[in-house]
Amino acid sequence: MENKIPYKIYLEEHEMPKAWYNVRADMKNKPAPLLNPDTLQPVTAQELEAVFCSELVQQELDDSTAFFEIPEEIRSFYKMYRPAPLVRAYCLEEKLQTPAKIYYKFEGNNTSGSHKLNSAIAQAYYAKKQGLRGVTTETGAGQWGTALSMACSYFGLDCRVFMVKVSYEQKPFRREVMRTYGASVTPSPSTETEVGRRILAEHPGTGGSLGCAISEAVEVAVNTPGYRYVLGSVLNQVLLHQSVIGLETKAALDKYGVKADIIIGCAGGGSNLGGLIAPFAGQMLRGEADYRIIAVEPASCPSLTRGRYAYDFCDTGKMCPLAKMYTLGSGFIPSANHAGGLRYHGMNSVVSQLYADGLMEATSVEQTKVFEAAEYFARVEGILPAPESSHAIRVAIDEAIKCKETGEEKTIVFGLTGTGYFDMYAYEKFHNGQMTDFIPTDKELEASLEKLPKV
Amino acid sequence: MENKIPYKIYLEEHEMPKAWYNVRADMKNKPAPLLNPDTLQPVTAQELEAVFCSELVQQELDDSTAFFEIPEEIRSFYKMYRPAPLVRAYCLEEKLQTPAKIYYKFEGNNTSGSHKLNSAIAQAYYAKKQGLRGVTTETGAGQWGTALSMACSYFGLDCRVFMVKVSYEQKPFRREVMRTYGASVTPSPSTETEVGRRILAEHPGTGGSLGCAISEAVEVAVNTPGYRYVLGSVLNQVLLHQSVIGLETKAALDKYGVKADIIIGCAGGGSNLGGLIAPFAGQMLRGEADYRIIAVEPASCPSLTRGRYAYDFCDTGKMCPLAKMYTLGSGFIPSANHAGGLRYHGMNSVVSQLYADGLMEATSVEQTKVFEAAEYFARVEGILPAPESSHAIRVAIDEAIKCKETGEEKTIVFGLTGTGYFDMYAYEKFHNGQMTDFIPTDKELEASLEKLPKV
Numbered sequence: 001m002e003n004k005i006p007y008k009i010y011l012e013e014h015e016m017p018k019a020w021y022n023v024r025a026d027m028k029n030k031p032a033p034l035l036n037p038d039t040l041q042p043v044t045a046q047e048l049e050a051v052f053c054s055e056l057v058q059q060e061l062d063d064s065t066a067f068f069e070i071p072e073e074i075r076s077f078y079k080m081y082r083p084a085p086l087v088r089a090y091c092l093e094e095k096l097q098t099p100a101k102i103y104y105k106f107e108g109n110n111t112s113g114s115h116k117l118n119s120a121i122a123q124a125y126y127a128k129k130q131g132l133r134g135v136t137t138e139t140g141a142g143q144w145g146t147a148l149s150m151a152c153s154y155f156g157l158d159c160r161v162f163m164v165k166v167s168y169e170q171k172p173f174r175r176e177v178m179r180t181y182g183a184s185v186t187p188s189p190s191t192e193t194e195v196g197r198r199i200l201a202e203h204p205g206t207g208g209s210l211g212c213a214i215s216e217a218v219e220v221a222v223n224t225p226g227y228r229y230v231l232g233s234v235l236n237q238v239l240l241h242q243s244v245i246g247l248e249t250k251a252a253l254d255k256y257g258v259k260a261d262i263i264i265g266c267a268g269g270g271s272n273l274g275g276l277i278a279p280f281a282g283q284m285l286r287g288e289a290d291y292r293i294i295a296v297e298p299a300s301c302p303s304l305t306r307g308r309y310a311y312d313f314c315d316t317g318k319m320c321p322l323a324k325m326y327t328l329g330s331g332f333i334p335s336a337n338h339a340g341g342l343r344y345h346g347m348n349s350v351v352s353q354l355y356a357d358g359l360m361e362a363t364s365v366e367q368t369k370v371f372e373a374a375e376y377f378a379r380v381e382g383i384l385p386a387p388e389s390s391h392a393i394r395v396a397i398d399e400a401i402k403c404k405e406t407g408e409e410k411t412i413v414f415g416l417t418g419t420g421y422f423d424m425y426a427y428e429k430f431h432n433g434q435m436t437d438f439i440p441t442d443k444e445l446e447a448s449l450e451k452l453p454k455v
Numbered sequence: 456m457e458n459k460i461p462y463k464i465y466l467e468e469h470e471m472p473k474a475w476y477n478v479r480a481d482m483k484n485k486p487a488p489l490l491n492p493d494t495l496q497p498v499t500a501q502e503l504e505a506v507f508c509s510e511l512v513q514q515e516l517d518d519s520t521a522f523f524e525i526p527e528e529i530r531s532f533y534k535m536y537r538p539a540p541l542v543r544a545y546c547l548e549e550k551l552q553t554p555a556k557i558y559y560k561f562e563g564n565n566t567s568g569s570h571k572l573n574s575a576i577a578q579a580y581y582a583k584k585q586g587l588r589g590v591t592t593e594t595g596a597g598q599w600g601t602a603l604s605m606a607c608s609y610f611g612l613d614c615r616v617f618m619v620k621v622s623y624e625q626k627p628f629r630r631e632v633m634r635t636y637g638a639s640v641t642p643s644p645s646t647e648t649e650v651g652r653r654i655l656a657e658h659p660g661t662g663g664s665l666g667c668a669i670s671e672a673v674e675v676a677v678n679t680p681g682y683r684y685v686l687g688s689v690l691n692q693v694l695l696h697q698s699v700i701g702l703e704t705k706a707a708l709d710k711y712g713v714k715a716d717i718i719i720g721c722a723g724g725g726s727n728l729g730g731l732i733a734p735f736a737g738q739m740l741r742g743e744a745d746y747r748i749i750a751v752e753p754a755s756c757p758s759l760t761r762g763r764y765a766y767d768f769c770d771t772g773k774m775c776p777l778a779k780m781y782t783l784g785s786g787f788i789p790s791a792n793h794a795g796g797l798r799y800h801g802m803n804s805v806v807s808q809l810y811a812d813g814l815m816e817a818t819s820v821e822q823t824k825v826f827e828a829a830e831y832f833a834r835v836e837g838i839l840p841a842p843e844s845s846h847a848i849r850v851a852i853d854e855a856i857k858c859k860e861t862g863e864e865k866t867i868v869f870g871l872t873g874t875g876y877f878d879m880y881a882y883e884k885f886h887n888g889q890m891t892d893f894i895p896t897d898k899e900l901e902a903s904l905e906k907l908p909k910v
Contacts, residue, residue: 006468007534013461079462080546080837091535109564111839111874153834173628173879179886180833378635379608382535384566419566421876424628431634 008085009252016083017247018070020240022059023278024350025066026285029357031236031349032324034060035311040455043321051218051229051320055126059237068240070122077121077154078244081110086252087381087416093400095380100403101258102396104416105249105276106383111177112147114386114418115272116232119241120144123230124151133226134158138188138213140167141341142174143386143418144232149181158227159183162190162216166207166336174422188213195219195317209333210344215317222319233269234314234323234348242275249413250279260291262399264414266391267295267304267362268341270348276415277360284359293360294399295351296391298370300438301334303327303347304355304362306445311455312346322453325352328440329448335438339426340367340387365394366437371430373397374420386418387426463540464707471538472702473525475695477514478733479805480521481740484812486691486804487779489515490766495910498776506673506684506775510581514692523695525577532576532609533699536565541707542836542871548855550835555858556713557851559871560704560731561838566632567602569841569873570727571687574696575599578685579606588681589613593643593668596622596796597629598841598873599687604636613682617643617671621662621791629877643668650674650772664788665799670772677774688724689769689778689803697730704868705734715746717854719869721846722750722759722817723796725803731870732815739814748815749854750806751846753825755793755893758783758802759810759817761900766910767801777908780807783895784903790893794881795822795842820849821892826885828852829875841873842881 024030033042048057059068070078089102107115127135134157139145145161152159161183168175168187175185188208189196195215199206206212214231221229232238253260263280265273273295283289295304303326313330314320327346334343347355354360367387374390376397377383385393396414403410420427429435479485488497503512514523525533544557562570582590589612594600600616607614616638623630623642630640643663644651650670654661661667669686676684687693708715718735720728728750738744750759758781768785769775782801789798802810809815822842829845831852832838840848851869858865875882884890 010465076545077837090531111833111837113876150834150837154837172883173876176879176883176886177839177876180830180839180882182834375635378566379605379637382532382566382605382609384632384635421568421628421632424631427635428627428631431631 005088005256007090008087009256010085011083011248011251013079015251016078017244019067020070021243021247021278021282022062022066022068022240023282024063024236026282027353029353030063031353034321034323035455037313037318037320037322050222053126053130053132053228055129056123056237059240060235071125074122074125081117083248084109086249089381091380092377096397096400096404098400098404099407099409100400101409101411102400103413105245106416107245108383108416108419112143112150113421114143114147115242115245115275116144116147117150118244119232119238119271120147120151121154122241124148124155124157127228127230128155128157132157132228134160135228135230136160136217136221137230137232138162138210138217140164140210140343142167142171142422145183145185146174146177147232148230149178149183152183153181160220161185162188162213164188164208164210164213170425171422188216190216193219209316211316211330214315215319218315218319233271234344234346236348236350238271239274239278239348239350242271243278245272245275245415246278246280249276258411260413261410262292262294262412264294264296264392264396264412266342266388266415266417267297267347267351268388269344270351272415272417274348274351281354281359294395295355295360295362296395297362297364298338298340298342298391299364299366300338300440301328301343302364303345305364308449308452309352309356310452312452314346322455323349325349326355328445329451331451332448337436337438338367339429339435340370340391342388342391363395365391368435368437370394371427371435383416384420385416386420387423389417460543460711462545463542464711465540466538466703466706468534470706471533472699474522475525476698476702476733476737477517477521477523477695478737479518479691481737482808484808485518486808489776489778490910492768492773492775492777505677508581508585508587508683510584511578511692514695515690526580529577529580536572538703539564541704544836547832547835551852551855551859553855553859554862554864555855556864556866557855558868560700561871562700563838563871563874567598567605568876569598569602570697570700570730571599571602572605573699574687574693574726575602575606576609577696579603579610579612582683582685583610583612587612587683589615590683590685591615591672591676592685592687593617593665593672595619595665595798597626597877600638600640601629601632602687603685604633604638607638608636614638615675616640617645617668619643619663619665619668625880626877643671645671648674662791664771666771666785669770670774673770673774688726689799689801691803691805693726694729694733694803694805697726698733700727700730700870701733701735704731713866715868716865717747717749717867719749719751719847719851719867721797721843721870721872722752722802722806723843724799725806727870727872729803729806736809736814749850750810750815750817751850752817752819753793753795753797753846754819754821755895756783756789756798757819758800760819763904763907764807764811765907767907769801777910778804780804781810783900784906786906787903792891792893793822794884794890795825795846797843797846818850820846823890823892825849826882826890838871839875840871841875842878844872
């Protein structure tokens with residue numbers, strides 16, 4: 001059996017998922033509801049529809065429907081770049097001399113360079129279906145903005161992206177890719193919004209943050225007729241769309257009779273991790289199987305491992321609903337020398353609840369160790385990984401080395417979310433020995449967590 | 456039948472080619488032999504072995520063996536990123552409202568971003584097998600240098616890359632990718648070689664050229680024990696390795712009973728074009744089938760359409776053997792505003808001979824038209840194409856539009872050689888309306904061709 005497994009498992013088109021899986025349906029402890037930031041009462045569909053597309057609001061709030069059919073138009077688009085391969089890392093296994101079997105689900109083989117496209121196309125589709133003119137969003141490193149630009153271009157929607165200023169300046173090429181797809185890209189904070197002007201007045205010269213860019217995008221969406229706001233992570237609807245990652249992974253493993261022991265995903269807002277683990281966590285919740293699931297986050301932005309499980313604002317401007325999540329406080333901004341992405345202050349509520357319930361572990365890694373793993377992986381497996389994805393690589397390698405020590409033939413599956421072509425500044429720093437690590441002190445985290453809203 | 460064709464045809468691992476195809480074996484008019492630059496006599500294997508690896512010299516000179524078995528080690532590496540998908544461009548067809556069926560062989564889904572890796576890994580393998588310490592090479596846009604860095608890293612070989620200075624400065628990220636794979640990268644012309652110093656003295660402030668970088672790499676290879684020179688295009692051995700593109704393409708078409716009518720490839724040195732068309736040209740040479748084959752080159756570097764079929768130097772320093780090829784003269788350097796790659800002054804001898812014998816057509820396109828097609832394609836098919844590849848896209852679209860006008864349901868197959876992530880400067884110029892076209896005058900070409908060696 002074993003020797004029949006190819007280097008890359010591609011599902012056939014007809015084996016691709018026809019529905020997204022909503023893990024909330026199988027959770028006994030449902031994620032806590034979103035709260036209206038003004039009333040602190042559970043937010044209603046109607047309230048959310050001022051910001052988000054109607055059908056996406058339904059997906060956001062529905063915690064009982066297990067499967068949502070993937071519309072034909074989205075499945076057609078998926079077929080342009082999916083199925084994504086599940087790769088057997090034969091070369092890595094051999095190099096590590098480990099008895100472990102390593103697999104990774106590679107989501108980087110599309111022009112946006114990451115898994116973000118899976119949700120971008122869904123959100124653009126529903127916006128188009130609702131007859132909207134366009135959407136607004138924020139982007140940090142640019143993966144989400146690129147993905148959304150591609151999706152909007154496909155459906156002929158306007159796309160306005162607020163890009164964290166420091167990334168806008170460091171990644172002019174990302175900006176050009178978005179422009180290739182017809183998006184308008186504004187560095188954030190900008191003078192185009194009230195919240196942007198306020199933040200600029202309070203913090204002149206700031207490089208911006210995701211939370212601030214979100215606020216700007218929401219403000220524009222709410223004030224422009226025919227526009228809504230869309231988001232690439234953190235939300236439950238995003239996890240729903242990203243379940244296509246986990247469903248394909250599971251289908252590919254099942255096809256070859258392989259049972260995973262350890263499943264590893266990097267964790268920023270939770271979109272990739274939540275999507276990758278969804279069907280596996282579902283099995284655990286239904287008592288059908290057991291897995292060790294590990295979330296990997298940056299030591300400089302450790303929401304799961306050092307944050308608090310509490311209600312918090314999702315954006316700096318405090319315009320979005322409050323979510324109960326593991327958070328470092330909505331004012332938390334990772335050290336400027338942090339290059340590895342995954343910078344969001346909080347974690348999706350589904351992932352947070354699964355973690356609180358003990359269905360998964362979390363660990364944090366320092367960025368120099370992450371880039372060490374990234375370079376090692378690039379040389380052995382040929383793929384230049386995104387820094388985000390390399391968090392998962394780091395822990396997968398560490399687990400494989402443990403297997404070598406114990407002689408255990410564990411099956412390790414990790415999510416390789418994207419490629420690092422636009423992260424060469426960070427790689428350059430690493431090559432030149434200029435990359436340092438930064439771990440926030442307890443005192444710094446406490447100061448940030450003190451400002452959590454009183455709910 | 457028709458509706459069964461998936462968006463992406465992936466061969467199974469066991470369907471991947473086990474041997475490269477040498478189209479020369481089926482040619483009645485063999486390509487003219489390489490000449491020793493000093494004696495002007497056909498170069499011997501022994502002479503070539505001072506520069507190239509021994510087994511590669513055999514492949515270079517052999518014009519009668521039809522198939523060369525692909526060594527197991529190379530096939531293992533191929534499995535990391537191959538088979539490359541043959542994509543049915545359903546979205547492009549629909550957008551163009553053409554009755555034509557369009558397919559493209561996508562070679563960009565690997566970290567080097569292009570087809571160059573197919574030959575890089577072969578050349579690194581034979582260097583390692585021969586017990587060499589390292590190899591030298593040149594790179595222009597950086598695709599070949601990246602591919603070779605990856606290949607050398609895999610086999611633990613030293614890799615010294617001379618990168619055309621203007622690209623080195625414009626593409627620092629390409630340089631960093633090569634460094635990620637452990638290569639050393641030197642801007643050319645450099646002071647490290649005699650030829651580099653001479654060119655710098657004659658042309659202070661020059662941005663360099665491929666021909667000059669080749670001369671530097673050859674000089675270092677010849678003067679450093681345990682080193683040989685490797686080249687990513689132009690040579691017959693490269694076309695041999697690249698036949699994997701055409702073999703996979705043909706296998707995928709055959710699998711679904713599809714017969715191509717038109718086959719289109721971009722043409723610089725000929726590596727992609729020659730590899731893509733090899734098995735199809737072979738059928739034509741054996742009288743088994745007929746195709747329309749179109750080579751597409753930049754209007755600013757038109758070796759096939761406006762060059763002379765004659766013996767010429769392959770490098771500026773005149774250190775390499777002379778080849779009979781369509782050439783613009785070894786001193787020809789395309790206009791500085793040319794952004795689309797495919798800058799080499801000559802064309803591989805096999806491709807040249809096939810063209811001279813009327814087995815293929817050639818056409819040239821201006822770069823603004825190329826980028827127009829590139830952006831259109833990116834939006835419709837999702838993939839951000841390399842400028843080089845976009846030459847083929849341009850002509851494929853033009854042919855599909857002709858089919859719309861005539862109502863013909865032709866099957867068009869083109870080579871999508873790579874991705875454009877590192878070409879965003881050029882895209883930016885295009886977006887900002889700053890891209891211009893440049894076509895050399897007859898007088899300029901004549902002046903360059905006057906300096907052809909008298910053979």
